[in-house]
Amino acid sequence: MAMTLTLSDSAAQGTQDAPRRRPAPVGAHVAIKGLSHAYRRHDGKVLDGIDFEIKAGEVVALLGRSGCGKSTLLHMLSGLTHPSEGEVVINGNTIREPSPKWVMMFQAPSLFPWMTVAQNAALGLKFTRRNDQIAKRIPEILDLVDLGAFADRNAQELSGGQQQRVALARSLAPKPEMLLLDEPFSALDAFTRRNLQRDVRQIARDLGLTLVLVTHDVGEAVRMADRVIVLKANPGRVFEDTVITLSEEERSGGSDEFQAEHSRLMNIYSQAADAPGEATETTNDFTQI
Amino acid sequence: MSDAVQLPSTILRIPRLGSARSLMNALIGIAALLGVWWFGGFIVENDPDLYAFADFAPAPTLERLWEMIVSGEVLTMSGPSLERVGLGLLFAAAFGVPVGILIGRAPRIHEVTNVPFQFLRMISPLSWMPIAVMAFDTWDGAIVFLIAMAAVWPILFSTAAGVRRIDPAWLKVARNLGARPLHLLGTVILPAIAVDVMQGIRLALGVAWVVLVPAEYLGVTSGLGFAINDARDTLDYSRLAATVVVIGVIGFALDAAIGQLVKKFNWVRATAH
Ligand SMILES: Nc1ncnc2c1ncn2[C@@H]1O[C@H](COP(=O)(O)OP(=O)(O)OP(=O)(O)O)[C@@H](O)[C@H]1O
Numbered sequence: 001m002a003m004t005l006t007l008s009d010s011a012a013q014g015t016q017d018a019p020r021r022r023p024a025p026v027g028a029h030v031a032i033k034g035l036s037h038a039y040r041r042h043d044g045k046v047l048d049g050i051d052f053e054i055k056a057g058e059v060v061a062l063l064g065r066s067g068c069g070k071s072t073l074l075h076m077l078s079g080l081t082h083p084s085e086g087e088v089v090i091n092g093n094t095i096r097e098p099s100p101k102w103v104m105m106f107q108a109p110s111l112f113p114w115m116t117v118a119q120n121a122a123l124g125l126k127f128t129r130r131n132d133q134i135a136k137r138i139p140e141i142l143d144l145v146d147l148g149a150f151a152d153r154n155a156q157e158l159s160g161g162q163q164q165r166v167a168l169a170r171s172l173a174p175k176p177e178m179l180l181l182d183e184p185f186s187a188l189d190a191f192t193r194r195n196l197q198r199d200v201r202q203i204a205r206d207l208g209l210t211l212v213l214v215t216h217d218v219g220e221a222v223r224m225a226d227r228v229i230v231l232k233a234n235p236g237r238v239f240e241d242t243v244i245t246l247s248e249e250e251r252s253g254g255s256d257e258f259q260a261e262h263s264r265l266m267n268i269y270s271q272a273a274d275a276p277g278e279a280t281e282t283t284n285d286f287t288q289i
Numbered sequence: 290m291s292d293a294v295q296l297p298s299t300i301l302r303i304p305r306l307g308s309a310r311s312l313m314n315a316l317i318g319i320a321a322l323l324g325v326w327w328f329g330g331f332i333v334e335n336d337p338d339l340y341a342f343a344d345f346a347p348a349p350t351l352e353r354l355w356e357m358i359v360s361g362e363v364l365t366m367s368g369p370s371l372e373r374v375g376l377g378l379l380f381a382a383a384f385g386v387p388v389g390i391l392i393g394r395a396p397r398i399h400e401v402t403n404v405p406f407q408f409l410r411m412i413s414p415l416s417w418m419p420i421a422v423m424a425f426d427t428w429d430g431a432i433v434f435l436i437a438m439a440a441v442w443p444i445l446f447s448t449a450a451g452v453r454r455i456d457p458a459w460l461k462v463a464r465n466l467g468a469r470p471l472h473l474l475g476t477v478i479l480p481a482i483a484v485d486v487m488q489g490i491r492l493a494l495g496v497a498w499v500v501l502v503p504a505e506y507l508g509v510t511s512g513l514g515f516a517i518n519d520a521r522d523t524l525d526y527s528r529l530a531a532t533v534v535v536i537g538v539i540g541f542a543l544d545a546a547i548g549q550l551v552k553k554f555n556w557v558r559a560t561a562h
């Protein structure tokens with residue numbers, strides 16, 4: 001835990017002393033156009049008419065209750081699944097297959113148990129024939145997630161939180177333009193989860209990555225996201241698209257501003273969850289604060 | 290948790306010396322086996338009807354075994370057998386591993402092949418003997434074929450089961466990180482199933498070693514099976530018993546060696562979570 005604090009403490013100091021200069025975003029710009037999806041073994045549409053854009057370097061949370069299609073939408077963004085209708089356009093190109101430029105992270109770290117931490121982290125570079133970069137990049141990236149000392153350990157010998165950080169390093173090593181997180185912290189204890197939420201947001205901002213995060217934890221959305229897209233279920237549609245206007249310090253929780261944002265979002269979330277199954281078009285009232 | 294259950298185990302247990310204790314227990318087992326063997330020999334020796342078979346007893350057998358080791362006869366007779374078993378296993382693995390991977394990956398292929406393969410598996414390998422003899426020009430070819438027929442099923446089914454147990458998330462992660470099909474095979478599938486393949490080979494070796502001896506009763510004039518048959522025909526019972534011991538010892542050693550490989554390829558570590 002001490003190690004996690006070191007990383008984030010230095011980051012927090014940066015924001016206090018001087019306004020942190022954000023690098024020109026290398027992140028992906030995403031446009032989701034008329035996207036609908038139906039699964040073969042599932043009645044009706046899981047997603048229906050999803051349309052929104054994500055700016056390069058933006059941190060976006062997809063919030064909604066279980067089964068509303070968040071994971072499905074994220075899979076479409078990663079190119080691992082294809083939508084039945086509509087398209088996902090990243091940096092001007094319709095995506096048709098997965099790419100190490102937009103990497104997905106799941107609830108389970110899914111490390112390869114026969115490999116060391118460093119070997120796991122190096123996989124993306126290996127698969128994309130960038131073996132020559134491994135020696136330099138992997139120690140760097142393991143330091144970034146505070147696991148430098150664990151490079152040669154077997155992946156199974158790490159705690160759950162450490163494993164999730166290896167998964168983060170593995171996703172970051174091939175220098176992606178976008179990180180897609182599907183409830184990656186939900187299996188962790190509250191303390192580790194808070195630290196990782198802070199660290200991941202910080203890392204994404206420092207690197208200028210686009211970050212899309214799926215969650216049904218309102219607090220997580222408020223802590224991490226610049227913008228929250230609340231989905232409603234049956235079929236999955238955008239219920240509300242709202243901006244979180246909190247400074248980095250306010251995001252750590254406790255402040256009145258945090259509480260206010262939390263209640264506001266919780267309110268929208270409940271409305272979305274209670275929205276009738278076959279919704280009418282009236283659900284798209286954008287209230288941006 | 291009654292005292293009655295705990296008491297004997299505390300008496301037998303040599304505290305804090307796990308490996309010493311298991312070695313000790315192994316020695317007790319070996320001694321018991323020798324004891325039974327010796328007792329059988331003792332009865333045979335004292336029964337006028339069976340006296341002709343007295344050379345099966347431990348003393349003449351072990352004496353003869355020593356002579357056979359010194360003269361190099363043990364090597365000459367086990368060499369060809371090992372070669373046949375090795376070749377049979379090699380062909381079995383060359384077919385069983387790729388086909389097992391296909392079956393494990395494609396449910397369709399699994400469904401199509403399941404009944405035929407289960408059917409073939411249930412046929413005693415030795416029932417192929419007449420066909421093997423007709424199909425192959427050499428006795429050696431026929432024997433290797435029989436061994437391969439016996440060995441292929443455990444390898445194939447164990448491989449397929451291993452592939453089916455692969456965490457789909459590993460494949461998803463690898464594909465997302467840019468893995469091509471060959472990467473998936475070399476970096477995910479093969480390392481993931483290495484243990485299962487080795488376990489299959491271990492089972493296959495057990496069956497192959499059993500099939501070997503009757504298979505070598507066929508035409509060939511070398512190998513352990515031939516040695517057994519030959520010793521029986523010449524009424525050389527101490528040589529016959531010594532050959533039986535050789536078969537047991539080599540089989541045991543091969544199994545133990547593959548057991549070590551299984552351990553080496555097993556990537557599961559004891560973890561707290
Ligand atoms: N492979 C599939 N085949 C058929 N139906 C599916 C499949 N995957 C998901 N579904 C259905 O699609 C809907 C949306 O699933 P999805 O996993 O996207 O939800 P989610 O919002 O991520 O939920 P959670 O918060 O519980 O993870 C659910 O009703 C689910 O039953």
Ligand SMILES: [Mg+2]
Nearest residue numbers: 070071072182
């Ligand atoms: Mg989900």
